[in-house]
Amino acid sequence: VKYLEIDNLDDLAEAICSLRVRGAPAIGVAAALGAALASYQFEGRDTKDLIVHVEKACGVLGSTRPTAVNLFWAIDKIREVLEQEHLEVGPLRQKIIDCALKIAREDELINKKMGELGAELIKDGQNILTHCNAGSLATAYFGTALGVVRSAHLQGKKIHVYVDETRPLLQGARLTAWEMAQEGIPATLITDNMAGFLMAQGKIDLVIVGADRIAANGDVANKIGTYSLAVLADAHSIPFYVAAPISTIDFSLKDGSEIPIEERSREEVTHIGGVKIAADDVDVYNPAFDITPNKYITAIITERGIAKAPFSESLMNLAKEESQI
Amino acid sequence: VKYLEIDNLDDLAEAICSLRVRGAPAIGVAAALGAALASYQFEGRDTKDLIVHVEKACGVLGSTRPTAVNLFWAIDKIREVLEQEHLEVGPLRQKIIDCALKIAREDELINKKMGELGAELIKDGQNILTHCNAGSLATAYFGTALGVVRSAHLQGKKIHVYVDETRPLLQGARLTAWEMAQEGIPATLITDNMAGFLMAQGKIDLVIVGADRIAANGDVANKIGTYSLAVLADAHSIPFYVAAPISTIDFSLKDGSEIPIEERSREEVTHIGGVKIAADDVDVYNPAFDITPNKYITAIITERGIAKAPFSESLMNLAKEESQI
Numbered sequence: 001v002k003y004l005e006i007d008n009l010d011d012l013a014e015a016i017c018s019l020r021v022r023g024a025p026a027i028g029v030a031a032a033l034g035a036a037l038a039s040y041q042f043e044g045r046d047t048k049d050l051i052v053h054v055e056k057a058c059g060v061l062g063s064t065r066p067t068a069v070n071l072f073w074a075i076d077k078i079r080e081v082l083e084q085e086h087l088e089v090g091p092l093r094q095k096i097i098d099c100a101l102k103i104a105r106e107d108e109l110i111n112k113k114m115g116e117l118g119a120e121l122i123k124d125g126q127n128i129l130t131h132c133n134a135g136s137l138a139t140a141y142f143g144t145a146l147g148v149v150r151s152a153h154l155q156g157k158k159i160h161v162y163v164d165e166t167r168p169l170l171q172g173a174r175l176t177a178w179e180m181a182q183e184g185i186p187a188t189l190i191t192d193n194m195a196g197f198l199m200a201q202g203k204i205d206l207v208i209v210g211a212d213r214i215a216a217n218g219d220v221a222n223k224i225g226t227y228s229l230a231v232l233a234d235a236h237s238i239p240f241y242v243a244a245p246i247s248t249i250d251f252s253l254k255d256g257s258e259i260p261i262e263e264r265s266r267e268e269v270t271h272i273g274g275v276k277i278a279a280d281d282v283d284v285y286n287p288a289f290d291i292t293p294n295k296y297i298t299a300i301i302t303e304r305g306i307a308k309a310p311f312s313e314s315l316m317n318l319a320k321e322e323s324q325i
Numbered sequence: 326v327k328y329l330e331i332d333n334l335d336d337l338a339e340a341i342c343s344l345r346v347r348g349a350p351a352i353g354v355a356a357a358l359g360a361a362l363a364s365y366q367f368e369g370r371d372t373k374d375l376i377v378h379v380e381k382a383c384g385v386l387g388s389t390r391p392t393a394v395n396l397f398w399a400i401d402k403i404r405e406v407l408e409q410e411h412l413e414v415g416p417l418r419q420k421i422i423d424c425a426l427k428i429a430r431e432d433e434l435i436n437k438k439m440g441e442l443g444a445e446l447i448k449d450g451q452n453i454l455t456h457c458n459a460g461s462l463a464t465a466y467f468g469t470a471l472g473v474v475r476s477a478h479l480q481g482k483k484i485h486v487y488v489d490e491t492r493p494l495l496q497g498a499r500l501t502a503w504e505m506a507q508e509g510i511p512a513t514l515i516t517d518n519m520a521g522f523l524m525a526q527g528k529i530d531l532v533i534v535g536a537d538r539i540a541a542n543g544d545v546a547n548k549i550g551t552y553s554l555a556v557l558a559d560a561h562s563i564p565f566y567v568a569a570p571i572s573t574i575d576f577s578l579k580d581g582s583e584i585p586i587e588e589r590s591r592e593e594v595t596h597i598g599g600v601k602i603a604a605d606d607v608d609v610y611n612p613a614f615d616i617t618p619n620k621y622i623t624a625i626i627t628e629r630g631i632a633k634a635p636f637s638e639s640l641m642n643l644a645k646e647e648s649q650i
Contacts, residue, residue, distance in 0.1 A: 162610075163607070164518075165492070165594065165602075165603070166518070167490070167492060167516035167517065167518060168516050170602055170603070173594075173595070173602055173603035173604065173607075174602065174603065174604060175604075177603055177604035177607040178604035178605075180607075181604060181605070181606065181607065186608075187607060187608065188607075188608040188609065188610050189594060189595070189603055189607045189608065189609045189610075190594075190609070190610050190611075191492035191493050191517070191549070191550075191594060191611075192492065192516070192517050192518035193456075193489075193491070193492060193517035193518070193549055193550025193553055194549055194550070194553075194610065194612065194615075195553060196550075196552045196553030196556055196557075196615070197549060197552050197553070197612065197615035197616075198610075200552060200615075200616075224516070224518055224519055224522065225516075225518025225519070225521075227521045227522050227525060228518055228519075228520060228521030228522070228553065228557060231521055231556070231557055231560050232553060232556055232557070234560075235556045235559075235560060269490065269498075269514060269515070269516060270498070270514070272597050272598075272600060272602055273597075273600045273602060274600075275597060275598045275599075275600050277490075277495055277498055277499070277597055277598060278490070278495070278498035278499065278502055278514055279498065279499060279500075279502035279503035279506060279514075280503075280506070281506065282488070282498075282502040282505075282506065282512060282513075282514045283511075283512065283513040283514065284513065284514045284515070285487075285513050285514075285515050285519065285523075286515075286516075287519065287522065290519075290521070290522035290525075291522075291525075
């Protein structure tokens with residue numbers, strides 16, 4: 001365990017690009033705090049200059065990663081604050097900082113609410129499969145998919161988690177397995193390609209994952225491998241749940257085909273921890289995410305309630321509700 | 326590339342256990358050569374002692390790995406030779422060595438025949454997905470699934486191969502990717518969990534894999550992850566082919582549930598090349614193989630022809646045919 005103290009925008013942008021900060025909600029929080037950092041470090045006396053300065057920071061932060069919509073959602077929140085051009089530098093700066101801290105604080109509350117609601121879907125004694133890391137290490141605290149798992153555990157339900165290692169970057173093996181150990185939740189690590197065989201053996205009762213972006217119709221972009229799991233869960237009649245805050249839903253996109261999919265470097269596949277693990281010079285395809293069509297999703301768990309098909313309606317209805325956070 | 330010269334039985338058994346020799350046909354060939362080595366090194370003058378000596382070697386070799394049936398098939402071939410108790414030590418020894426060399430030589434011929442027959446299923450311009458390594462490095466030479474791919478390539482068909490890296494031991498990334506480069510066959514490496522997303526994008530025209538054991542009804546044991554691929558191929562209406570010699574079919578087993586599945590060490594999942602890649606002390610489940618039910622298999626390619634459903638009949642009919650090798 002290593003904590004990074006980051007005190008300048010370039011290092012923060014690098015931390016997001018290189019996945020030192022990762023997980024859609026955590027990226028959103030980090031971007032907001034990055035804008036706050038920029039305003040905090042602004043040394044001029046003119047409001048317009050402050051706005052230009054923070055706007056520039058938002059541009060840098062917004063170009064770090066393309067898929068997780070929480071990044072753009074958080075930047076938009078900051079931009080709303082920047083509209084208050086009538087304020088002096090001091091008060092505007094304070095409003096930007098307050099906005100960022102509110103995003104960070106609320107993320108934890110949202111996750112706890114999501115956990116409470118989602119835990120109703122988990123029964124005592126069940127075996128849960130999860131992919132990648134949608135836990136405390138992907139959020140401000142508590143997690144989305146793992147927040148639901150954690151809540152079920154805190155309610156005293158005896159659960160067991162199968163953790164997909166999640167190639168190429170092994171967020172399951174490194175992060176989720178670690179979080180489960182911290183919480184004392186029984187967990188077993190598997191390679192991603194074992195999931196289907198476990199389902200065939202009746203070892204999985206439900207699948208739960210997070211999301212990087214959800215289109216208006218409920219199609220879900222999430223870590224590569226999620227789609228395969230959803231198809232496999234469907235073939236074995238196993239419920240497939242997605243846990244994500246309302247801020248992950250991008251109502252501007254009709255369906256998943258409009259979600260941009262980040263492709264990352266070949267070295268993520270050919271090397272692990274600096275060790276080469278593949279034949280020389282082989283071509284690599286490395287999409288970081290995939291799209292799971294809504295038909296494979298049993299329910300989407302949000303902090304405002306649990307959405308089921310038809311998702312175009314249920315997600316919009318939840319979005320219209322007054323936030324309780 | 327590193328060649329191992331092995332001149333004693335213990336080293337050979339270790340080489341099989343630790344997967345220096347791997348791939349069902351190659352294991353069979355190695356076991357036969359191991360028995361030949363034992364008979365070659367026998368220093369006594371009594372036929373009964375030679376038989377006991379070679380029988381003991383067969384016992385050691387037979388206990389190395391439980392799933393690939395070619396191992397037991399090859400040992401049985403040697404045991405048939407051992408029945409000739411009336412022979413002197415010299416001639417019996419020679420028959421054992423001849424039997425082993427015949428198994429090795431025929432494996433190549435079988436693979437070439439299988440390749441010729443199977444290549445008919447591959448059309449010009451197609452994209453092929455394969456899992457693990459069923460190539461020259463898994464056989465005496467030429468390969469089973471990759472033999473089919475190689476034959477299509479040699480026929481001048483423009484094909485492209487997606488190579489599943491195949492966790493935990495990365496036979497795809499290390500071996501198949503290397504073989505494709507040697508042959509000049511265009512190939513792209515992916516992580517196992519990308520296969521479904523590629524299928525959804527229309528990037529895969531067919532899947533072809535090898536087999537470690539096939540039950541009488543056509544259920545197939547193969548490298549872990551094969552079952553997930555088969556279910557995914559089915560969901561996307563993509564043909565799923567298995568290429569394996571007749572010796573891989575175990576007619577003594579009614580269906581796949583009777584095939585023993587080897588479980589291997591946790592370190593295969595938690596470490597790569599000596600580097601720890603998972604959280605401390607996490608539990609691991611590491612089955613080396615899975616079972617793909619016959620309903621997911623479009624055809625089984627053998628050296629005697631291509632079997633289709635109902636496999637109980639088609640496989641038995643092929644087994645009854647006179648071998649052309």
